[in-house]
Amino acid sequence: MSPFFQVFNSLIKRELRLAIRHGADSWMVVMFFVLVVVLFPLGVGPEPGILTRISAGVIWVAALLSAMLSMDRLFQTDYEDGSLDLLVLTPQPLELLVLAKTIAHWLTTGLPLIIVSPLLALLLNMEASGYGVLLAALALGTPTLSLIGAIGAALILGARRSGVLLSLLILPLFIPTLIFGVSAVDAALTDLPSEPQLLILSGLLLAGLALCPWASAAALRQAVE
Amino acid sequence: MAEFTGQDLTCIRGERVVFSKLAFSIDEGEVLYLQGPNGSGKSTLLRLMAGLLRPVSGELLWGGENTRDDPEIFRGRLHYVGHxxxxxxxxxxxxxxxxxxxxxxxxxxxxxxxxxxxxxxxxxxxxxxxxxxxxxxxxxxxxxxxxxxxxPLWLLDEPANSLDTDSVVALRHAIAAHQDKGGMVAVATHEELVSDSNILDISEFTSSNRGAL
Amino acid sequence: MFNYFANPTRYLRLISKLQPIAMVVTILTIGAGLYYALFKSPPDYQQSETVRMMYVHVPAAWMAMFCYVGLACSSAVALIWRHMVADIVAKSTAPIGACFTFLALATGSLWGKPMWGTWWVWDARLTSVLILFFLYLGYMVLYNAFDEPTRGARAAAILSIVGVINVPIIKFSVDWWNTLHQPASVVKMDGPAVHPSMLTPLLLMAVGYTALYFWILFIRTRAELNANKVRALRIRQAEG
Known part of the structure; x- marks a missing residue:
């Protein structure tokens, strides 16, 4: 087994183990996601027509907020207990380690969001034709959110009031994912092809995979300095 | 023969010169003690040796080669113990x-x-x-x-802090065993960990240059 | 050349020569531009007199973009070569760019009232500028979020580079979003075809804004360099 793969593997394994033993973190993100969505019918009224119309947008905005909320712990604990110094000092490319941490983070926070999203679509009275595309769009979009969020999480290490700061930094960068994610579902709901949007989402994901780990690694290096 | 040396190292933290024109050398099987009053930059020097910090000037050499040429190989050669x-x-x-x-x-x-x-x-x-x-x-x-x-290289920042006497003895043995295998150690500590060792007093490189920006 | 200007004294010497030039160019071009814009150019057949808002609004939107690219470029130089002056240029550019962005938003909103009958329309261009404004705010907040100034400088520099890569993607996605949702009846902001009599004041204003940017930049960078000196003296004082 190549050393890269082994290191990648053990880092993901460690992150998953930590997430499972801490447990509550993943649950809180999912609960937040559900709660935000539930607030909308209470805010705009329970009229099924309106809910159907806004369902895709509401689910995506809630997913964005939950992804952002879960982000600030990504490097924070490692930064506080000194593990980050040691991760930077391992003889592996830091970009690879960042990618592993981001994937593990997505598995523990992004994936649960995707799993509960059909339930929320049901609550918002979404039409049946939208479900498949919603799942596909979230599956392509939420990893991009994690990748971009990792940059923000690395930049705010050691800052004052890091939570609010993080949202100011990364929410504007989430906008393209939001637009194409919602647009894909809306297209499916109006019987238009949603392939273009899904392809653009895949493109964003690939670009994110290629570029984001470099930016996050650069941010981490200056954070331990 | 591998030898870990630093030349002409200057480090600025925030806007303060921590030390300047600092040089050190650790040979195989040697221990380097970092001395100096609190805040004189022992931790900074250790982080700089590890490559976590970049010096403003000067370079770190491993067996004559600049450690920045291949940082990943260099990182594989060291262990760092921080606070x-x-x-x-x-x-x-x-x-x-x-x-x-x-x-x-x-x-x-x-x-x-x-x-x-x-x-x-x-x-x-x-x-x-x-x-x-x-x-x-x-x-x-x-x-x-x-x-x-x-x-081969251990960088230890106050490793004996919060250790009881028995554990300090264990640490002493571990360092001795590491030395026997040709390992190098740079350590900042108040405890006596090895009897014969080189001493680097950081305050020599700070006071004369204080405030120079 | 980068290394040459890494020395603050040389940079200060250079800007002390350039600053009066920038000031004169600013006053002349903005003065002439406003004269042409307000008195010489014809009213638009569709928008009548309100089109004159364009001469303030459009160059401001250009400058918003120009400043962000400048911010990212000087951040990259500061990050890669640890170039002190580039860092100060980046830091001083951000608030100027944010002001131009705000000016573009405010005039766009004022322009929108007579054109669309409401203060704010989710027009693709205005929306992009609004997001750009948030990017500027993020940069400035991050720069000042750390106790140690160098940390903030480096983190914000990385953010601005990430931001500048994202700007075209955001622009593209907002345009896409807008074409999906825009009702056909709304007049687009880039609507009127530009007549030569409109081009003169527009270009004069653009040159004037650019000169204004450099003028303010020179003043701000000088102030920052002086502030650095004060800080260095204080540190020396603390060390006794």
Missing amino acids: QDAVKTALTVEENLTFWAEMSGAEPEKRLVRDALKTFSLTHLAALPARFLSAGQRKRLNLARICASAA
């Missing part, structure tokens, strides 16, 4: 130790991990989640980490 213990409380003692051994890239050697636990008398705690450990036990776990995978 924080890098212990994950949700993982067991053994999981903590094995993880860092795996991160060094090589297949972790069971024997080394076991010996490291034994050296710092942690064997009976191996299966315990680290959240139950005392401050001293966490420090020992962090020190066991550097024994659990091989690296």
Whole structure:
């Protein structure tokens, strides 16, 4: 087994183990996601027509907020207990380690969001034709959110009031994912092809995979300095 | 022969010159003591040696080659112990130790991990989640980490802090064993850990240049 | 050349020569531009007199973009070569760019009232400028979020580079979003075809804004360099 793969593997394994033993973190993100969505019918009224119309947008905005909320712990604990110094000092490319941490983070926070999203679509009275595309769009979009969020999480290490700061930094960068994610579902709901949007989402994901780990690694290096 | 040296090192933290024109040299089997009053830059120098900090000027050489030429190979040659213990409380003692051994890239050697636990008398705690450990036990776990995978250069920042007498003895043995294998150590500490060693007094490189910007 | 200007004294010497030039160019071009814009150019056949808002609004939107690219470029130089002056240029550019962005938003909103009958319309261009404004705010907040100034400088520099890569993607996605949702009846902001009599004041204003940017930049960078000197003296004082 190549050393890269082994290191990648053990880092993901460690992150998953930590997430499972801490447990509550993943649950809180999912609960937040559900709660935000539930607030909308209470805010705009329970009229099924309106809910159907806004369902895709509401689910995506809630997913964005939950992804952002879960982000600030990504490097924070490692930064506080000194593990980050040691991760930077391992003889592996830091970009690879960042990618592993981001994937593990997505598995523990992004994936649960995707799993509960059909339930929320049901609550918002979404039409049946939208479900498949919603799942596909979230599956392509939420990893991009994690990748971009990792940059923000690395930049705010050691800052004052890091939570609010993080949202100011990364929410504007989430906008393209939001637009194409919602647009894909809306297209499916109006019987238009949603392939273009899904392809653009895949493109964003690939670009994110290629570029984001470099930016996050650069941010981490200056954070331990 | 590999030899770890630094030349002409100047470091600025924030807007303050910590030290300037600092030079040091560690040969195989040697221990370098960093001395100086609190805040004189011992920790900074150790972080700089590890490559976490970049000096404003000067360079670090390993066997005559600049460590910045291939930082990943250089990072594979060192172990760093900082003020924080890098212990994950949700993982067991053994999981903590094995993880860092795996991160060094090589297949972790069971024997080394076991010996490291034994050296710092942690064997009976191996299966315990680290959240139950005392401050001293966490420090020992962090020190066991550097024994659990091989690296020729140890950079130790106050390794004897919060250790009891027995553990200091264990640390002394570990350093001696490391020296016997040709290992190098740079250490900032108030304890006497090795009898014969080179001393680097950082305050020599700070006072004369104070405030020069 | 980068290394040459890494020395603050040389940079200060250079800007002390350039600053009066920038000031004169600013006053002349903005003065002439406003004269042409307000008195000489014809009213638009569709928008009548309100089109004159364009001469303030459009160059401001250009400058918002120009400043962000400048911010990212000087951040990259500061990050890669640890170039002190580039860092100060980046830091001083951000608030100027944010002001131009705000000016573009405010005039766009004022322009929108007579054109669309409401203060704010989710027009693609205005929306992009609004997001750009948030990017500027993020940069400035991050720069000042750390106790140690060098940390903030480096983190913000990385953010601005990430941001500048994202700007075209955001622009593209907002345009896409807008074409999906825009009702056909709304007049687009880039609507009127530009007549030569409109081009003169527009270009004059653009040159004037650019000169204004450099003028303010020179003043701000000088102030920052002086502030650095004060800080260095204080540190020396603390060390006794």
